[in-house]
Amino acid sequence: MNFNLTEEQKMLQDNARNFAINEMLPTIQEFEEQRKVNHDLTKKMGELGMLGIHIPEQYGGSGYDYTAAAIVWEQLSYVSWSQTLSALGHGVLAATILNMGASEEQKQKYLPPLCRGESIIAVGAVEPNTGSDAGALETKAELVGDEWVINGTKNFITSGGIADTVLVLCQTDNSLGWKGIALIAVDTNTPGFSSHPVKMVGDLAGDMCNLAFLDCRVPRENLINKIGRGLHTTLRGIDTARLFISAGAIGMTQCCLDASIKYAKERSQFGKPIGSFQMIQDTIASLAAQLMAVRWQVYYAADLKSKNLPHGKELSAAKILASDLAVKASEQAIRVHGAYGCTDDYPVARHYRDSILTTILGGTREMHILTIGRELLNLDAMS
Ligand SMILES: Cc1cc2nc3c(=O)[nH]c(=O)nc-3n(C[C@H](O)[C@H](O)[C@H](O)COP(=O)(O)OP(=O)(O)OC[C@H]3O[C@@H](n4cnc5c(N)ncnc54)[C@H](O)[C@@H]3O)c2cc1C
Numbered sequence: 333m334n335f336n337l338t339e340e341q342k343m344l345q346d347n348a349r350n351f352a353i354n355e356m357l358p359t360i361q362e363f364e365e366q367r368k369v370n371h372d373l374t375k376k377m378g379e380l381g382m383l384g385i386h387i388p389e390q391y392g393g394s395g396y397d398y399t400a401a402a403i404v405w406e407q408l409s410y411v412s413w414s415q416t417l418s419a420l421g422h423g424v425l426a427a428t429i430l431n432m433g434a435s436e437e438q439k440q441k442y443l444p445p446l447c448r449g450e451s452i453i454a455v456g457a458v459e460p461n462t463g464s465d466a467g468a469l470e471t472k473a474e475l476v477g478d479e480w481v482i483n484g485t486k487n488f489i490t491s492g493g494i495a496d497t498v499l500v501l502c503q504t505d506n507s508l509g510w511k512g513i514a515l516i517a518v519d520t521n522t523p524g525f526s527s528h529p530v531k532m533v534g535d536l537a538g539d540m541c542n543l544a545f546l547d548c549r550v551p552r553e554n555l556i557n558k559i560g561r562g563l564h565t566t567l568r569g570i571d572t573a574r575l576f577i578s579a580g581a582i583g584m585t586q587c588c589l590d591a592s593i594k595y596a597k598e599r600s601q602f603g604k605p606i607g608s609f610q611m612i613q614d615t616i617a618s619l620a621a622q623l624m625a626v627r628w629q630v631y632y633a634a635d636l637k638s639k640n641l642p643h644g645k646e647l648s649a650a651k652i653l654a655s656d657l658a659v660k661a662s663e664q665a666i667r668v669h670g671a672y673g674c675t676d677d678y679p680v681a682r683h684y685r686d687s688i689l690t691t692i693l694g695g696t697r698e699m700h701i702l703t704i705g706r707e708l709l710n711l712d713a714m715s
Pocket residue numbers: 421454455456457458462463464465487488489490491535689692693694695696697698699713714
């Protein structure tokens with residue numbers, strides 16, 4: 333066991349933190365107010381090798397393992413999880429799916445521009461009637477001649493309005509169940525495609541959209557992997573995304589803790605800094621204690637995944653613990669800041685709005701509880 337970061341991991345950590353503080357922090361409020369993604373920042377992340385950090389170098393990535401990548405996503409989320417999610421939607425979810433499932437030709441076509449931040453690729457799995465039960469999807473793809481004809485709706489798609497391409501999970505034959513599910517790349521300039529913005533409680537610097545596909549015709553060769561492998565390939569991408577969502581939740585918690593410590597020393601009431609009151613110290617010290625433990629659970633899951641070892645229940649535990657802690661930390665940090673914490677003058681309100689989202693995407697809390705239960709009991713509550 334080695335509980336120390338390597339020199340390389342420390343360097344990545346410093347670089348990502350400096351980028352977040354120097355490049356993200358000065359513009360985040362402006363972009364949140366406009367409800368827009370700072371696309372220039374995404375491009376800079378591409379130039380610095382952060383977008384495809386875990387993608388092999390031969391496809392334009394930086395070739396680091398999952399632990400190093402988790403450390404980077406943690407630091408970026410320290411400032412804004414929303415801006416980081418925009419990068420994560422394509423730099424992690426789409427990139428992993430393509431890296432795991434696409435043909436060599438498709439990888440060469442899609443991955444290098446994605447890693448440079450020059451093209452945005454979104455992933456459309458969830459639908460109006462299909463969330464956690466992803467295999468029950470209703471979007472149809474029919475092969476007509478040499479083209480797929482796609483009809484359906486996808487909901488809550490990260491970067492759905494700014495994407496150049498969407499990887500769409502479709503059913504090709506209802507009678508086949510998951511064996512009929514295919515993943516098909518649809519360029520967003522295809523006639524019949526439209527995107528419709530969704531306003532959420534958080535993710536204000538994001539681009540969340542519902543997508544409609546009306547007789548969208550795309551070439552047959554846009555199929556990623558084989559029919560019957562669509563769900564499996566997408567789930568591998570989601571597995572990676574959930575690790576980095578957990579790491580992001582740790583970054584938000586650290587920010588809430590740091591902000592609370594600073595404020596508790598600066599703010600005085602009853603003639604003393606509020607940090608000298610035992611109840612404020614309890615809040616801060618208890619958060620710090622939980623963060624120390626949960627961070628290691630996230631790194632442990634990342635290490636198992638990097639070593640290609642089974643990591644299902646460990647990663648589900650990390651996702652539950654880290655996202656719950658971010659929600660709790662942001663709420664408690666606001667209370668330490670009093671009314672000032674409810675304004676955008678301090679970083680904690682931003683994390684309060686965003687942290688709840690980490691409990692839903694990448695698999696809800698309940699789905700991860702069932703994943704752990706399935707492994708421990710060898711009984712599947714979901715089938
Ligand atoms: C910020 C954000 C970004 C997202 N980005 C994307 C994206 O890029 N692409 C994409 O395809 N999707 C995306 N999603 C959608 C996300 O994947 C879904 O929200 C998630 O899978 C849950 O589906 P649902 O919201 O339909 O909830 P549902 O599945 O309807 O669940 C509702 C509630 O019921 C519970 N529940 C469901 N089944 C069970 C069960 N068997 N036992 C116990 N409880 C159960 C759930 O845990 C939850 O509490 C995003 C969501 C968010 C919030």
